[in-house]
Amino acid sequence: MIAKERVLVVDIDGTLCKIKGPEEDYASLACDQHMKARLMELHDQGWRIILSSSRGMRTYDGNQGEILRHVLPVVSAWLDEHGVPYDEIWMGKPWPGRDxxxxxxxxxxPREFLDNSLEELAAICDRDRLL
Known part of the structure; x- marks a missing residue:
């Protein structure tokens, strides 16, 4: 059953951790502690957290099987190591390219999420929505 209320869909790269540089590996990236704390707070309040990532889409040319085989275990281990709360992980979000x-x-x-209340975030979305 799909949750209909209190759901956050959160990206990983550039949100929970910085974008990996060419000489870095994903396993050694630091977790953003402010983002983790906000997610923990909301998860404790009953929010369902779904992580959605395009990690591996370019590397594996969108091949879901290869992404689940090679990328998901690294992501899962990183999340567990850093104690990031989540209820689901969705891999294979379309990658929009470099630009x-x-x-x-x-x-x-991400900065808006950290700096605003949930009510303010709803107002930001309402303000920018095309009617």
Missing amino acids: GFYVDDRTVR
Whole structure:
């Protein structure tokens, strides 16, 4: 059953951790402690947290089987190591390329998520939604 209320869909790279550099590996990236704390707070309040990532989409040319085989175990281990709360992980979010964007009426930037109340976030989404 799909939860209909109190759901957060959260990206990983650039949100829970910085974007990996060419000489870095995913397992050694630091977890953003402010983002983790906010997610823990909301998870404790009953929010369902779904992590959604495009990690591996370019590397494995969108091959879901390869992403689940090679990328998901690294992601799961990293989340467990850092104690990040989540209820689901969805891999295979379309990658917008190096210069593309995700456009969605329910999107807030990581900084907005950290700096605003839930009511303010709803107002940001309402303000920017096309009617």
